[in-house]
Amino acid sequence: MTNKLSIVKQGGFALLAILLVAGSMTYSNAAQAHQIKAAITTVLFNPRxxxxxxxxxxxxxDAEHAVKVLFEKNADIIDDKGTQQAFADYVGKHFALLNIEDESLPLTQVGFEVEGKHFWVYQETDQPPALEGLKIRHDALRDLWPSQVNTINVEGNGPLKTLTFTDNVTLLEVGFNASHH
Incomplete structure (x- = not known):
């Protein structure tokens, strides 16, 4: 704190320089925060x-930028149903549910939608009668941006479980208590 006080005493120009640097650092941090690539997925066991x-x-x-890289420069995920379908298909190819024995649970695409600042993709599969746990792969957009973070919340089969795909993680696993089936 004494350094700042002595700089203030030396004149207005030093203070102005400090304020400009601090302001640009704040702006830079805000710009970097906007660059965080992240998606959230909910895996819900629906008893009904x-x-x-x-x-x-x-x-x-992120989806807008992704479709221009994945498909073509003029791809329009906001207004073009074809681009929306292509992106939903891409997500489906980059997400998988497997049982503990590494058997795939076949997912059906239910739909997709634009909702404000988000693009949603919906899938479902039959719930196996006895499921001890899931292995999940979620690498959508991670082929484009290695810093992409995909978070998954698993709900409706015991306590909420959260998985986070970062760095080189390709497969994560959750176990279930048999009494919650």
Whole structure:
């Protein structure tokens, strides 16, 4: 603190320089925060339908940039149903549910939608009668941006479980207590 006080005493120009540097650092940090690439997925065990429902939520800003790289420069995920379908298909190819024995649970695409600042992709599969746990792969957008973080919340089969895909993580696992089936 004494350094700042002595700089203030030396004149207004030093103080102005400090304020400008601090302001640019704040602006830089805000710009970097906007660059964080992240998606959230909910894997919900729905007791009413006896399905496992999957809801992927992507930031529209990230999806807009992604489709221009994945498909073509003029791709329009906001207004073009074809681009929306292509992105939903891409997400489906980059997400998988497996049982503990590494057997794939076949997911059906239920739909997709633009909702404000988000793009949603919906999938589902039948809930197996005895499921000790899940192995999950979620590498959507991680092929484009290695810093992409995909978070998954598993709900409706015991306590909420959260998985986070970062760095080189490709497969994560959750176990279930048999009394919650």
């Amino acid at each position: 339908t006896e399905n496992i429902e999957v809801m992927h939520r992507f930031n529209m800003h």
